[in-house]
Amino acid sequence: MSPDKEQVKARMMADAESVIDQMLSEGSEKEQLDLSDIEHLARAAGQRIMERLTCALVDTEAGEEEGSRCPECGQKARYKGRRRRSLVTDTGEVRLERGYYYCPTCRKGFFPPRPTMESE
Numbered sequence: 630m631s632p633d634k635e636q637v638k639a640r641m642m643a644d645a646e647s648v649i650d651q652m653l654s655e656g657s658e659k660e661q662l663d664l665s666d667i668e669h670l671a672r673a674a675g676q677r678i679m680e681r682l683t684c685a686l687v688d689t690e691a692g693e694e695e696g697s698r699c700p701e702c703g704q705k706a707r708y709k710g711r712r713r714r715s716l717v718t719d720t721g722e723v724r725l726e727r728g729y730y731y732c733p734t735c736r737k738g739f740f741p742p743r744p745t746m747e748s749e
């Protein structure tokens with residue numbers, strides 16, 4: 630694995646670990662967990678882990694902060710900072726921050742096409 634990937638992996642492991650710690654401490658607040666409590670805890674933790682993993686991957690993919698090109702006209706677009714957006718994945722909606730660009734030619738703002746699943 631490349632050093633970059635090692636770093637991403639370390640971050641993902643740390644993120645997952647903090648979610649698991651949180652899940653275990655929430656679980657230990659109750660004396661006895663029934664099946665629906667367990668399901669609820671596992672689902673909530675799974676959701677949080679998924680969000681974090683998605684964010685980590687998107688950050689990796691969005692490495693080119695400068696020099697992104699407009700998907701419509703191919704001109705160089707201006708980086709406008711990070712914006713919140715929600716991404717719909719197979720397992721649900723994730724909220725994350727992504728680099729946002731503005732094309733002066735088309736007068737349109739956009740998020741880089743990759744790895745976004747729907748277009749603006």
Ligand SMILES: [Zn+2]
Pocket residue numbers: 699700701702703704732733734735736
């Ligand atoms: Zn354009």
